[in-house]
Amino acid sequence: MRRFGFFLILYFCYSSSINAQNPIDHWEAVVKAQNSWMYFPGTSEPANTWINLDFNASSWNEGQGGFGYGDADDGTTINPVSSVYLRIKFTINDLSQIEKAVLLADYDDAYVAYLNGKEISRSGITGNRPSYNQYATSNHEAGLYQGIYPDETIITKTEIPDRFVAGENVLAIQVHNVNATSSDLSSNFYLSVGLNSTASIYQQSPGWFRPPLDFESSNLPIIKIDTKGRNIPDEPKTNAFMGIIDNGPGKLNYITDSYTGYNGNIGIEIRGSSSQSFPKKQYAVELWTAQGADTSASVLGLPAEEDWILYAPYTDKSLIRNVLTFKLGTDLGRYTPRTRFVELYINENYRGVYVFTEKIKRDKNRVDISKLNSDENSGDDLTGGYIVKLDKYDGATQGLGWDSPFHPPNSVGKPVHFQFHYPKEDKITNEQGNYIENYVTDFERTLIGPNFRDKHEGYRKYIDVESFIDFAIINELTRNVDGYRLSTFLYKDKDSKDEKLYLGPIWDFNLAFGNANYCDGGKTSGWAWDFNEICSGDTWMVPFWWKRLLRDQAYVVQFQHRWSELREGLYSNETILNYIDSLETILEHPQQRNFSKWPILSEWIWPNNYVGNTYSNELNYLKNWISDRLSWLDVHIAGLEAITGLEDGLIAKDNIYIYPNPTQGSFNIRFEEMPESDFKIEIFNQLGELMFIKSTNINNLKDNTSGYSFESTNLQSGLYFVNITDFGNLNRTEKLLVY
16 A cells, blocks of 8 residues: 655754764754644645744644555545645754754655745755645655655754754645555654753753764765755656766765856666665666756766666675676676766655766667667678667566567476567667567577587677687576576677677676675675576576587686686686775775665674675675685686586476387377467487488378377487477477387
């Protein structure tokens, strides 16, 4: 059930516990939700002076806060309305006892707050003094009842005389719903003060209350985003302002400095899949002109672009898993999204440590492939460039592409789905979509076929093998539980420039390095490419490619040589662990502020495999995990041997029976469910050599009780592999023992 709620805390302080010179002795509540408030249901417009201290609210209703309907946390239940107006007076005995003010807001869906007639904070609604029947710009879920701390708006020491008066004050708030049919409304407010006096003057603060974070400078760039009162939705992007304080390497960035890194308009929206359930949201940012048009710029020293990501490490309490993995990807000599650690404010609310990250895009500084225009639909023009990906999709508004005709092992009814990434699904033409689908399918068909090892006509004809090896090394080193099946990108240029299909860039490793407690994600042993055997019930599965490639001795040797080369330098224990230590130094103070904002150390956050009590514990776990993983890989990569014969388990339908088995040479094939088209039978020996092939018309089966009889005296005693395919969804391999 949605909640329409508002929770507000106001308190004063000079600095937080991070500031060594903290004049605040303690905090007390000036107002609690359980106090008596004046309220006015928004069925009409209140008097224009309702926010002022001298307004006569005697005609309003009075009751215990909060005011709302549709849930169980309302102090006073009211009839469903689109808005509600609230007032409460409070007395400040001595302004000199107050050091700083902070407004905390927990709301659903929008609010505007006034102190003594002046607006001090808003979110989710636009316009000067919104009318009673104006709705929020988007949904905003209340967080406090979920254990999520409210948003903060800080009023500095110097601003206090302009906001407060000695004696009687008034806090006035209007709360707005997102539409007329919303199922609930809640409004809870708290007002607390931080005192430099030891005396108990007001009420005791709520037990969940904590001082606001306060700091003057950071060694990281500071990003400030102002949404001008609008909520940030999942989509579409909302108009906002972004300023970046970045004084350069080795220099501190002060919160009061001018914007040196960027100063302009943006569009911003929440991004992510499962991460959207976390209170620390991640965002997609697009640079805009004042007129709302896309524009490119260099930000934080990164090559100019318009699209960026503000990644929010949350379940990854080391804060560095993506940054570390992207560094390892760059060390491979391949393009990997560039990153910068930053500290983020949104609407003056500190949001913690973020990673400003390049988005995977086609351009000369990122995925450097040819631009593909909508009129390029033939010849060499049609052959590139393309970016496709394997990822989650909802099957409706995103993820348009195609299903692979070759189902992964152990995944009946779960096809691998390829999505168009570039050109975008609403830009790609039919000819272009068909071309890249056919190219990838031809690669898969060749890889699954009998001559896949052939140096000229096998799978190497289609792919850059070293890019596949590097991709596998990254996913195995990190034992990425999402590896190979999600956030997996492939790209191809025009044939005249490079006719091969490449795997990459790498993306999304927040659940890697032992950070997942499911599907063996926390283990330092085992292969990540064995995911289908470990987690056969998952929806998104690993393509058959990886186990099939291991059946080529040349691929295995190339894989082993690449690993040995990397372990001698860039992937040595010393190099990787030293880099982690350098990140720990960079984040020494920012991580303290981050975990003050998000106090989740020592708490289990889905899907943590390990929970450390301190930040150092988290990094030590990561370093020990990596050391153990490297040791396991050293032994088992060196011990890899190519598997002979065809891959078992490439099964689309479990409806084929071969009998008798073992046999002296003759056997029958029976289909419990008819193939969808003409089909082919191939028999291979243990060396992968083709011993028999026959294409059969589907009508022949109907005359033979859905079966096929094979009689031959040419097969010598031994183990064989019978492969049956109907050139579509069916591909089945069965062992056959001849004696």
